[in-house]
Each structure stands twice: as structure tokens, then as C-alpha cells.
Amino acid sequence: MLRPRSVRVSAWPRLTRRGGALMIVGAALLAVSLWFDLRDILVLAFVGIAMPVAAAVFVTVRSPRLAVTRGFGPPVVSAGGWTQVAIVVKNRGRRTFDGAHWHDTVPDGLMGPPEAILPAIGPYEGVLPSGDDTVRLEYRLRMPRRGVYPIGPLRIGVADPFGLARIDREIGAAHEVVVTPRVTPLDAALGSAASIDGIVHGLRRRTHPNSDELIAREYRYGDPLRRVNWAATARRGELMVREEEQRGDPEARILLDTTLAGRSQGASLRHDDDEREHFGFELGVEVAASIAVHLLERGFRVRCTQVADPERAVIPGGAFGGVYRMPGGDRMLLEDLARLERPRRAARHEEALAASEAHPRAREARSPGFAVLVDPDEQDARTLVAQRPSFEPAIVFATDGVSRLVLDLLEEADWRVIRVHRSVEIGDAWSGIAADPREGASHAP
DSSP states (O other): OOOOOOOOOOSSOEEOHHHHHHHHHHHHHHHHHHHHTOHHHHHHHHHHHHHHHHHHHHHHHOOOOEEEEEEEESSEEETTOEEEEEEEEEEOSSSOBOSEEEEEOOOTTSOOOOOEEOOOBOOOOSSSOOSTTEEEEEEEEEOOSSEEEEEOOEEEEEEOTTSSEEEEEEESOOEEEEEEOOOOOHHHHOSOHHHHHHHHHHHHHHHSTTTTOEEEEEOOTTOOGGGBOHHHHHHHSSOEEEEEOOOOOOEEEEEEOOSOOOSOTTOOOOHHHHHHHHHHHHHHHHHHHHHHHHHHHTTOEEEEEESSSTTSBSSTTSGGGGEEOTTTHHHHHHHHHHTOOOOOOOOOOHHHHHHHTSOOOOOSSOEEEEEEESSOOHHHHHHHHHHGGGEEEEEEEEOTTOOHHHHHHHHHTTOEEEEOOSGGGHHHHHHGGGSOHHHHHHHOO
């Protein structure tokens, strides 16, 4: 995820080229007048020095009173998409504000708008507003990568009437744009959609085989008489009513590799390795997002956790503790994944190790499990091996960073391993679930 750069706005006014040239000429005249004792030139020298100083004082004292609001359309955009930034600048002062320049601050990696002249803004209108005290600025911003980007504050450059000095001021606060990971529509990319739909339907029936059963309970005051179960009433000898058994949605688990602990902690990474690691992690996030949205749209309750700690949500402070369901679960999941920080290589904590070695909790029925691996170590692999009895089916989507040792451990534990090298292969990798495992193994690199 890209980090915002530290915006350095001059706390003191600076001279423009014109003001600097005038200061140099004044200093030169001062030196000549003192060397040759030319008192007539001395006055011009003082004027040349005093005017830039007076201009700097002027722009320092002239503090604009502006209110800035910023909107985005849309405020949540997929990686690679565009958003329209709309800025409304309102003059709160009693004088017309003009002669300034504006530039909106954006993080590194984004192409912000070039500096432009701010249109003149009339004095504040409190009684009969006509809109002359407000100006609207717009520009388009492309969001190339997943993350949360602070846009702003607005930088206003104020100069004196003679253009000798200038000061930049920050107006307003920064506003966040959420850039979600790309989602591959798996159905459209499948070679055999019917077979996948059959698998999904089978998983739903296996996790909740008796979803249509009804139960009978004692009559309670206020229950409608049309729900009276006369057969149960005759058997029990008391009034009984029908009630649909409350069953949750079928659950699926997605485990995402968020630690990238596969390499040695003390090894130094080259720039190329670091970029490859970053690409692999973003690919893993895209795979997890695509599978999760696919399952949510088909009625599953999706639980997204970490590989290193299967009981901990990918985003500890995320929505609903890492459990998502429709309606709205797809949006919340993508926004949480957008806020997922790029992992830093650090030593494992003892409590994380203890949690990863814990045995999986007993479940009434095994649920589908999908692990997305980027660069796990052997401990991560053994954690997945311990979790294998909880999942049916158990599928691993592995990027290029996964070692052969980890893959062998998972395959021996009956995890189905499917390789994903690029984003365009996500749909084909998902369709590989319906293929014969032996055939997929023969084609695996």
C-alpha cells in the first residue's frame, strides 16, 4: 500500500524570481554606493531591498479565510479505476479573494492536478447568498493500486500584487479515498459454469442438509392461530405452533497469508525481490477478494482469517470480526481488504505461534476452506495441515512465492493445490476446482 508523503509547506514566505532579482540588484547598488560614496544611488538600493521585504510581510499578514469541502465520485473505487474529485472553496472573508494559485495534495504514485490559478472569489454572503463567494474545482484522479489514500489538504499559494513574494498555505483537511482490490467475476471466466454451480450447491446442502425442516414449540401469547400444529398438539396434549428452524447461512472460510514469513528474517532483500513480493501479495489479495465475493453472492457466510492465526480476522478491527454476509457483506469485505497493510517481515510472537499450533475447533459439519498463500513458511503449512479436518473441500491457491516444501506438506495432508501466477489466471484457477485433481497435478508447474 502506498504511503502518503509528508507535505512540506513553507512556514515562511519565499521570494519569487522577481523579488529575488530585485533584492540582488538592491544589494549590488548598496555595495556600489558605499564603495564609491554615491548617496543618490543609496536611496535606490534601499528601495530595492525594502520592497521584497515588505512583500514578504504582506503575504504573511494576508491570511485567507477559506472553507474547503471535498467530495469523490465514487468514494470507493476499484484498483485501476478513476474517481472524480470535486472541491468547493468558500470565502469566509469580507473582501474579494483573488490572485492565488491552488494545488491539491496527493500521495506519491498518484498523478495529481497541476498548479492552476484560483478563480476570484467574492466576499462572504451571509444574508442573500448568490454563489459569488463560492468556487468549484474538479479534476479526475486515477487510482492504480489497492489502499486507502488521503487526498488533500488543498494548497493555496498567495502572492503580493507585485509578485515579489509568495507563501503557501494548507486549507482544509485530507479526505480518504478507498481503493478496493480488483474482483474477477468467476462465473464469466469459468469454462464449465454448470459444474461449479453444482459444487456450490452441493456444499450448501452438505453444510445444512435439513434447511427446510420445521420445529414445533409451545404456544405463546400473541402467536397467530394459523401457525398451530395440530398433529403436534394432539401428540403433546397442549397447544403447539409451527416455527421454522433458524439455521445460519452455509459458511465458507478464506485464509489469507498476511505475514509472508517464508524467507529468513535476517536476509536482506534486493529491490527486485521486494517488488516481486509486493506483486505476489497484491495478487493474493485479489484472489481472496474474488473468491469471497463469488461465495457471498451465492448465499454463503464468509469468514476471512489469517493463515498464521486461523482464529484471527485478516483485519483485526474490521467489520463483524472478519465474518461477512449479504446484503452488504461484499462491500464491507472489499473495504476491509483495501485497508489491509502490506506485511512487514518481523519475528513471530510467541502468542501467535501458540495460536497457530492450536487444534481447530470442533464443528457440526465441515465447511469449504480456501487458503491463499503468498510466501508462507513451514509453520504456516503445518497450521493449515492441522486445520484440514475442518474443511471439505480444502483448496489452496498458491502464488509463485510458495516453496516446494510447503506445497508437498499441504498435498500430503490432502489439500488441493492450484497455482496462480497472474491476475488474468484467477478465473481459470477457480475453474480448476471442477477439474480432475490428478489432471491438474499433471499440468501443475
